[in-house]
Amino acid sequence: MSDIEKKGSLDGSAADQLETVQTKEGIHTFVPPTSQEEAAVIRKLDRRLLPLVFVLYSLSVLDRSNLGNARLAGMEDDIDLSGNRYSLLGTIFYIAYIVSQWTCMGWKQFAPHRWCAFCVFFWGFVATIQATATSWGGLMACRFFLGVAEAMFGPGVPLYLSFFYPREKVGFRHGVFLSGAAMANAYGGALAYGISQIKNQVAPWQLLFIIEGLPTCLFAIPCWFFIPDSISKAKFLTAREKDVALHMTAKNQRVDVDKQEGVRVKEMLDGIKDPKSWIPALCYFGCNVSFASLPLFIPTIISEMGTFSRITSQGLSAPPYVFCFLTIITLCWLSDKFQMRGPFCALAATVAGVGFIINATTTTTAPRYFSIFLSVEIFASVALLLAWVANIHATESKRAGGYTVLATVGQCGPLLGTNVFPEGEGPLYRKGMWISAAMCLMVAALSVVLSCWLIYENKKMDREGVPEVEEFEETSVGRESGRQERHRYVW
Secondary structure, eight states: OOOOOOOSOOOHHHHTTOEEEEETTEEEEEOOOOHHHHHHHHHHHHHHHHHHHHHHHHHHHHHHHTHHHHIIIIIHHHSOOTTTHHHHHHHHHHHHHHHTGGGGGHHHHSOHHHHHHHHHHHHHHHHHHGGGOOSHHHHHHHHHHHHHHHHHHGGGHHHHHHTTSOTTTHHHHHHHHHHHHHHHHHHHHHHHHHHHTOOOSSOHHHHHHHHHHHHHHHTHHHHHHHOOSOSTTOTTSOHHHHHHHHHHHTTTSOOOTTOOSSOOHHHHHHHHHOGGGHHHHHHHHHHHHHHTHHHHHHHHHHHTTSSSOHHHHHHHTSHHHHHHHHHHHHHHHHHHHHTOSHHHHHHHHHHHHHHHHHHHHOOSHHHHHHHHHHHTTHHHHHHHHHHHHHHHOOSHHHHHHHHHHHHHHHTTHHHHHTTSSOGGGTTTOHHHHHHHHHHHHHHHHHHHHHHHHHHHHHHHHHHHTOOSOOOGGGTTHHHHTTOOOOOOOOO
16 A cells, blocks of 8 residues: 655645544555645546546447347348347346346456456457347347346446545446446437448348447457556556545545455455345346336337337437436436435436336327336436445445445346337337336335435434544555444435
């Protein structure tokens, strides 16, 4: 663990506020940063991390959800998708995705820049070679390995971001990351519409897989060179900026400064066993039942309203996701500002539930299309849940355990979600709409329950005199000696 030393010029007030920080090498002085310094460091981290993870997750969701667009672009003319074969293509992806969720801990176990570059190239390669499939069996194999590759990447990014940001600021960053999915579904429909117009010897659905898969492979290169492994190893930060970043990030949670790589198995198991890990996981399950089916079936649902052609439906699937993108950013920013996760998670889920109910109870085109704008808002709840798990668990390895529970239980949702809109239920898909509405309302109810639980725990800590804020020295080596480990929850 590197020494934290006095750096930079001091103004009168800062000089009087020197803190002692205990490290393995001894006790050193540290000048608490000003708010301007903290803001400058956050901006530096944002500029390096957020654009890259946003684009990568956007490509990830594009490569997994373009199956619906490929279907409308003529895939079923070349590959037999009769019966439930199309639904099984979505199901096999999520089976592989679920059984591979434990790989998200690779972000903690290995150097993140290497892990990320490998994952990105792996899924980009598999996404591209889908274009070479000549049978349903071949496409099923591609979808399985795509699920494995994407499980290695996406579920671990929220854990990775929690290594760099204070817990009160991580919600917005998770929102930016996850909003890449909304934008992928938005421009994915527009891109599919454009590709469908291309006249070529290669079928439009094959071009779709190639044009959307190859850029992902290329993005493995910037991942290798630009993804920092940790605050201490971030070359774009000065020594003082690293100390400021560590000081901010270590408040009310622990930063493994002396153990940048490798999972602490006991803490990881504590995260898995903690009951507070399982309520967000059940919420995530409900979100995924509702949301996982939407990218696969929205183009089909719109086309079967009876008003729009199959090609026009591709383009009309984009606007609801643009609205969803704006909602995610707004709610996550407000969640950070007010330091509340549950109420905003419940709000987004309730709005989405109303959207599904409208679609389930009407038959005309206008209200059904409008309801899709509301239904996709369930994805905002996902962004808030990712931040909530980071706020519940104080250590990096415990967060790894919490995220493993979240992702493993939550990703079982798509197994149901990808099968609630069977072809025989069209064009209204009543059963799927009601199931999705019920799941959204379940998410809202569980969010309220968890919030009340955490409020109770915070009040209990008030009575017991647990410090409101635990500083850096309380969250690093001091934890190894059994000192204060409890921290206040963000509810």
